[in-house]
Amino acid sequence: MTTVHKTEGEELLLAVKGAPLEVLERCTQQLRQGEVLPLSEEDRQRLSNDNDRMAGEALRVLGVAYRTLDELDAENPERQLIWLGLTGMTDPIREGVAELMEAFHQAGINTVMITGDQSATAYAIAKQLNLSRDRHLEILDASQLSQIEPEKLQALADKVDVFARISPADKLQIVQALQATGQIVAMTGDGINDTPALKAANVGVAMGKDAANVVREVADVIIEDNNLATAIEAVSRGRTIYNNIRKSVHYLLSTNLSEIAVMTAAISLGLGEPLNAMQLLWLNLVSDIFPGLSLAMEPPEPDVLTQPPRDPNEQIIPQGDFERIALEAATITATALLSYGYGIWRYGISPQSSTIIFMALTGSQVLHAISCRSQAHSLFAPEKLPPNPYLEAAVVGSLALQILPMLVPPLGTLLNLTPLDPLDLAVIVGCALLSLGANELTKPTESLEAAAP
DSSP, X not given: OEEEEEOTTSOEEEEEEEOHHHHHXXXXXXXXXXXXXXXXXXXXXXXXXXXXXXXHTTEEEEEEEEEEESSOOSSOOSOSEEEEEEEEEEOOOOTTHHHHHHHHHHTTOOOOEEOSSOHHHHHHHHHHHTTTTXXXXXXXXHHHHTTSOHHHHHHHHTTOSEEESOOHHHHHHHHHHHHHTXXXXXXXXXXXXXXXXXXXXXXXXXXXXXXXXXHHHHOSEEETTOOTHHHHXXXXXXXXXXXXXXXXXXXXXXXXXXXXXHHHHHHHTTOOOSSOHHHHHHHHHHHHHHHHHHHTTOOOOTTTTTSOOOOTTSOSSOHHHXXXXXXXXXXXXHHHHHHHHHHHHHHOSSHHHHHHHHHHHHHHHHXXXXXXXOSSOOTTSXXXXXXXXXXXXXXXXXHHHXXXXXXXXXXXXXXXXXXXXXXXXXXXXXHHHHHHHHHHHTSOHHHHHHHOO
16 A cells, blocks of 8 residues: 655655565665665565564564655656565454354364465464364465466365455455355455455355445345354354254154054054044144144254254255154054054944044154154253253143043044043053154164264
8 A cells, every 4th residue: 555645845755555575575775773774685584584473473564665756656656665664463363263263163164264464474363263173274375376277276275274465356266266166155254345255155244234335235144243153153043943944844744644654554454444534633733733833943952063064955854854754653653553452452443442542643743743853862862952942832732732622522522532541541641652762762873872972
């Protein structure tokens, strides 16, 4: 940066600041103890060493020079300058940012520093942040960037931790190179020079409510408090929302599949129709709505930020989940048919046996919502999931609704239900708990191990 000032003697004073080595390159003399002296190669080497030392202390270093002249040379004024010295500015890393970088890394999010600072300063800051995760820190200077072909830059982009002395055009080039390797790129910025890169990124993040208006307009996300820790919280919530949608769908598919399987199996085995149309409607009313909605309100799982990011092209219910859904539906079906078998053994094919399977199937489905809270944490694992009061209310409320027809005769008559004795109730409760326990025990072994401290 160069500014021009008119002095009292009508001379022009050129004041120059910038990257130390570039300013030094344009100097031919130096000011020492008030005297202008020639700038020797030995002096240049000493100043270069001083610059490296200051930059190595994570200081942002500028070279300062000046020149007086009678008339401004518009084409090339920054030449034959007189060197004044180096200035080092400290811009300390915010408290907790190093731990935040570690949180990003654990979440499978690679962090790359793009800075206008010279390489030595950027290297020192990156080491403090542990951007390389204890491996060799890779740094690329903008002077090298212009010499690299686009294809080679794409190969290097996802291996570099720090890009130094970067211009706005370089930022855009880096974002595009990372995208070309298949990366999903989120770019943060707050100045007008960040606009092209923010617009090109998959997710442009404007930092701070004081960010330039044009930056706020092109950004996809605005972090008002200018705190990058908000971004990791947003990642946690975003993953949780997606996971909760999957949990609700998972629950609805497995419970509805179990109803189909119960009806199909009983009729195929010549055991009559275990449930009538009104019972099926009631069952869906009680077991689907409230538990399904409560699963959408699940708090973040303890390991939500240690899981790798999902493939954006992945289906909301992957192939492996369908196998799990089928297994859970089969378990619910088996325990419901077990209760029906008990009813037939005791009462024959009758309203009493239908009442028993109706209550057992509904109880199994409602309790299955507890199992659908996580595919990676079992009820029997040492580490427990955070409480979900919505689910607790949904389970208690749904079970209360299920008991209601037994207490209100007109409603019981509408559903064709009969009274139950203590043994019947014990079988119903036992089958519902058996279904829940079996589905928890059949969760993948690695998930149970991951839940252990």
